[in-house]
Amino acid sequence: MSAPPDLPEIVARAFDVSRRAGYVSFCRNETGRLLAALAATRSGTMAEFGTGTGVGTAWLRSGVRRDDVRILTAELDTTLATAAAEIFTEDPQVEVLSADWSTLLDKGPFSLLFLDSGQPGEVGVDRIVDLVEPGGIVVLDDFTPSETWPPISYGRVDTLREEWLTDERFTTVDVMVASDASALIATKH
Numbered sequence: 001m002s003a004p005p006d007l008p009e010i011v012a013r014a015f016d017v018s019r020r021a022g023y024v025s026f027c028r029n030e031t032g033r034l035l036a037a038l039a040a041t042r043s044g045t046m047a048e049f050g051t052g053t054g055v056g057t058a059w060l061r062s063g064v065r066r067d068d069v070r071i072l073t074a075e076l077d078t079t080l081a082t083a084a085a086e087i088f089t090e091d092p093q094v095e096v097l098s099a100d101w102s103t104l105l106d107k108g109p110f111s112l113l114f115l116d117s118g119q120p121g122e123v124g125v126d127r128i129v130d131l132v133e134p135g136g137i138v139v140l141d142d143f144t145p146s147e148t149w150p151p152i153s154y155g156r157v158d159t160l161r162e163e164w165l166t167d168e169r170f171t172t173v174d175v176m177v178a179s180d181a182s183a184l185i186a187t188k189h
């Protein structure tokens with residue numbers, strides 16, 4: 001047995017900020033490593049809806065391999081946005097906006113979009129599709145693993161997941177990132 005890989009330095013800094021802010025709604029490390037792996041394939045502009053204190057943003061940033069890639073992230077809560085912005089003050093490739101994610105609507109299309117505002121009703125395919133460039137990737141997390149079709153969560157059909165998995169404008173996969181968590185990765189045609 002060996003120890004798991006260390007956290008990237010930027011992610012460790014984001015955890016420090018979260019701890020100081022008393023904030024715990026950040027993405028789990030399994031999802032973070034997925035974000036970093038996907039970010040490493042991207043050029044152009046990536047975006048995140050719901051920054052929290054910047055943990056997911058930091059994971060995305062840790063994967064970036066090109067100097068011309070930008071990450072825009074929007075957080076509704078001003079205190080959280082200010083805390084997250086602290087992590088990236090010296091980084092011209094990341095911009096934290098203290099704003100509703102709708103502020104990003106005219107800043108796309110994005111090469112990767114992490115939909116993490118915790119408002120499932122707001123992120124249906126029709127609302128999102130034009131924000132993503134062809135070949136662009138959308139990531140949604142915080143699903144409960146389900147082996148049934150349609151996917152079931154808390155005794156009900158998970159209609160958001162069903163919608164993303166069946167929409168013909170995307171090829172989408174439901175990936176278990178841990179025994180109790182899954183994420184969707186959707187690639188736009």
Ligand SMILES: C[S@@+](CC[C@H](N)C(=O)[O-])C[C@H]1O[C@@H](n2cnc3c(N)ncnc32)[C@H](O)[C@@H]1O
Pocket residue numbers: 025026027048049050051052053054055056057074075076077080099100101102116117118119
């Ligand atoms: C699950 S947390 C985000 C975690 C973060 N993406 C991470 O990976 O560490 C959801 C965040 O979305 C924010 N939020 C909710 N509605 C929003 C909106 N309409 N626009 C921007 N942020 C929003 C909440 O304030 C909350 O901090």
